[in-house]
Amino acid sequence: MEIEQTALPGIGLKHEFTTHAGRRIAVVSHRTGRRDLVIYDRHDPDRACEAIQLNDEEADALVELLGAPRIVQRLNALHREVEGLVSVQLPILEGSPYADRPMGDARVRTRTGASIVAVVRGGQVHASPTPDFPLASGDVVVVVGSPESTTAVADILSNG
Numbered sequence: 001m002e003i004e005q006t007a008l009p010g011i012g013l014k015h016e017f018t019t020h021a022g023r024r025i026a027v028v029s030h031r032t033g034r035r036d037l038v039i040y041d042r043h044d045p046d047r048a049c050e051a052i053q054l055n056d057e058e059a060d061a062l063v064e065l066l067g068a069p070r071i072v073q074r075l076n077a078l079h080r081e082v083e084g085l086v087s088v089q090l091p092i093l094e095g096s097p098y099a100d101r102p103m104g105d106a107r108v109r110t111r112t113g114a115s116i117v118a119v120v121r122g123g124q125v126h127a128s129p130t131p132d133f134p135l136a137s138g139d140v141v142v143v144v145g146s147p148e149s150t151t152a153v154a155d156i157l158s159n160g
Helices: 057-083 108-112 149-159
Strands: 002-007 012-018 022-029 035-040 049-053 086-091 116-123 123-126 140-145
Touching: 086 116, 086 149, 108 116, 108 149, 140 149
Parallel strands: none
Antiparallel strands: 002 012, 012 022, 022 035, 035 049, 086 140, 116 123, 116 140
């Protein structure tokens, strides 16, 4: 799928694409932080028939609704393509040595070769968390690697 990016001087940035059914959709990201979801007329792709303003909470909810299932689908597709690759979901339990600490403190990739690709907290998916992302009790960490390396990550997150 091709996504067109257009600078809107004084406004922000517009990302547009055409759906499989031929509908044009855009997201306008304003410099102020506001986002507009724009749906174009089916018969006149230059005429917006609907523009919906989204506040931060609404934009985050839309990303969550659309993004979380896609992450799972992509991981499943990757498993089919790469033999020996698994993904596991590991809870950060109360008493974990890494609860309330930055994820990088665990040095998961360095110690095991596995990668933390997402953290699920309160129903929200935080994809590609950086080493300074703070882990918390109740989080679910999504780890990708070999069966052995993901088992080692589970041990690290439980015991240190």
